[in-house]
Amino acid sequence: MKKAVIIVAAGSGSRMGGELPKQYLELMGKPLIMHTLERFTRFDPEMKLVVVLAPAHKKLWEQMAGSYELARGVTLANGGATRYDSVKNGLTHIDEGIITGIHDAARPLISQDTLSRSYAAAVREGSGIPVIEMDESIRMLNQQGGSVHMDRSRLKRVQTPQVFRSDRIKQAYQQAYDPAFTDDASVYESVYGPVTLVEGNRENIKITTPIDMKLASLLIDSVE
């Protein structure tokens, strides 16, 4: 089946400090977002690439695209006021009948195996959401100002790409925004019921702070 990915790169990345949005920061001599895009074209060279950009970053994108042929083949969409609006804008560039991932630009360490598992689950069952184990003990705050210990073997950390059949995820994004929609899986689930979880890869961190950027530079060459 045909595949696509919507790379959400509309955030300002304010926690990195500095002027340049994090997706344009260099990681081993190449903008972070180019690493991310390359993971997807390596998985499927025919994959349609949609990048959702903040309008204010369009100049930055064009400068970068001057140096990277892959960037020139990308379909651009406008970022909205919220992540929900941004994804919705991205989905207008996706036809029905396509398996579509929605991925954070700031996750360049996605492995080929994780991509394979996520897209395959979406073909088979409508959705594929990569998750990993929780390493630490977890507590949940309760209404009384206290907290209760949680069974961490039942808790999973959710990564991206969250992958869906395009007809379904486009339909799900026709709903009015609800604060319970904290990721694409929760939007899908509100219409189509339980999503399918697959194994992610531990290195697939979301780069948020300068420390994450250092960690990513240590890891980037070791992730297949």
Place this chain on the structure above:
Amino acid sequence: MKKAVIIVAAGSGSRMGGELPKQYLELMGKPLIMHTLERFTRFDPEMKLVVVLAPAHKKLWEQMAGSYELARGVTLANGGATRYDSVKNGLTHIDEGIITGIHDAARPLISQDTLSRSYAAAVREGSGIPVIEMDESIRMLNQQGGSVHMDRSRLKRVQTPQVFRSDRIKQAYQQAYDPAFTDDASVYESVYGPVTLVEGNRENIKITTPIDMKLASLLIDSVE
């Protein structure tokens, strides 16, 4: 009030590969466990230090102690078959009326502020447990083989040291082991009710894999 810490260093550290248990691996030219001990004596030079060791590692400890005076002033306790047994052995070396932290040897990046908050809460309220925010979306597996999205603003990742009034934590560890005891806070809580949560520090990771070791070497000098 008098303070103590029990450093639990009885694990085999099998995920690091290699022969040497991780607590003896060098981080910036010094064994990991020495960094951890130094954080506590810097916080309070009078603090009593108890280290719980696997009996098989005693030789390693003695070799190391030849080079580090601080290690020679430590009280050693024998590791047990489980973490629960190890902590219980460590507690036999702690008198009543002392504020006692229980800390993973593999967390050398604990900040002075986190120590201060954790010990102060235990003086004031009986327990002080450092926690940090959750960065990622979380799902909880349910009985039906599906999963539900969790409100991550209510979930906290638990760090160490978990700090307690010694009379209480010694008493709590008189119970028979229960599989629900996944950390010291849960042992305490089963007798004395809700623990007090304080803010931890994000760098305070538990070193488990070679990647964590690299990350720790990047961070060690920046944590006060």
